[in-house]
Amino acid sequence: EPEVTQTPSHQVTQMGQEVILRCVPISNHLYFYWYRQILGQKVEFLVSFYNNEISEKSEIFDDQFSVERPDGSNFTLKIRSTKLEDSAMYFCASSTDRVEQYFGPGTRLTVT
Amino acid sequence: GESVGLHLPTLSVQEGDNSIINCAYSNSASDYFIWYKQESGKGPQFIIDIRSNMDKRQGQRVTVLLNKTVKHLSLQIAATQPGDSAVYFCAENPSGGYNKLIFGAGTRLAVHP
Numbered sequence: 628e629p630e631v632t633q634t635p636s637h638q639v640t641q642m643g644q645e646v647i648l649r650c651v652p653i654s655n656h657l658y659f660y661w662y663r664q665i666l667g668q669k670v671e672f673l674v675s676f677y678n679n680e681i682s683e684k685s686e687i688f689d690d691q692f693s694v695e696r697p698d699g700s701n702f703t704l705k706i707r708s709t710k711l712e713d714s715a716m717y718f719c720a721s722s723t724d725r726v727e728q729y730f731g732p733g734t735r736l737t738v739t
Numbered sequence: 740g741e742s743v744g745l746h747l748p749t750l751s752v753q754e755g756d757n758s759i760i761n762c763a764y765s766n767s768a769s770d771y772f773i774w775y776k777q778e779s780g781k782g783p784q785f786i787i788d789i790r791s792n793m794d795k796r797q798g799q800r801v802t803v804l805l806n807k808t809v810k811h812l813s814l815q816i817a818a819t820q821p822g823d824s825a826v827y828f829c830a831e832n833p834s835g836g837y838n839k840l841i842f843g844a845g846t847r848l849a850v851h852p
Contacts, residue, residue, distance in 0.1 A: 631782075658838070660839070660840075662840075662842075667747075669828065669842045669843060669844050669845060670783060670828065670830075670840075670842040671842070672839040672840060672841065675838070675839055683839055685839070718782050718783070720782075722838065726771065726788075726838065727773075727785055727788065728773075728785075728838070728840060729785065730775075730782035730783045730784070731782050732780070732781055732782045733781075733782050
């Protein structure tokens with residue numbers, strides 16, 4: 628069964644550093660999403676992406692965040708200058724019809 | 740995916756019993772609702788969904804009930820098994836947009852043999 632994959636599974640970085648989280652969505656999907664989950668809290672929407680552009684973003688997704696689909700398979704989330712409060716699990720999701728979203732296993736980001 | 744939380748409500752059931760997990764959603768305009776299961780170290784896994792024009796939908800061992808009047812959603816799991824132990828989230832899709840999902844706080848289901 629096809630699945631969304633994410634790398635790395637765990638990323639440790641120092642405050643102020645740039646990080647890139649990578650995702651490979653399911654191959655025939657057209658809609659892509661990033662969510663995050665701070666430890667002990669609920670899953671929060673960050674951004675949706677379709678047709679090579681951001682279609683919707685939340686208040687969390689400020690100028691420090693960017694997304695890109697650099698080729699036909701990868702979907703990345705970049706945080707330019709990480710802060711302690713960026714520590715969270717980051718989930719990528721994809722969908723073929725904007726309805727059922729399939730989530731990856733997540734990347735745990737730890738900012739020290 | 741870590742969904743361990745000091746403040747997550749927990750439902751403890753015996754193996755074989757039926758479980759009912761409840762959720763209140765926020766947006767009366769939401770037209771699509773989903774239940775996700777999250778096991779430790781994993782991302783949310785789709786269980787079942789329901790559209791706002793329905794009030795009940797059944798899957799394999801699971802049933803979702805939607806009460807739009809009081810903005811309430813429930814997930815019923817029949818004959819709960821140890822493998823059902825996880826955190827369960829309801830999610831709503833506000834109508835329009837690109838289907839961002841708004842997740843609820845989650846309920847931990849603990850199944851005891």
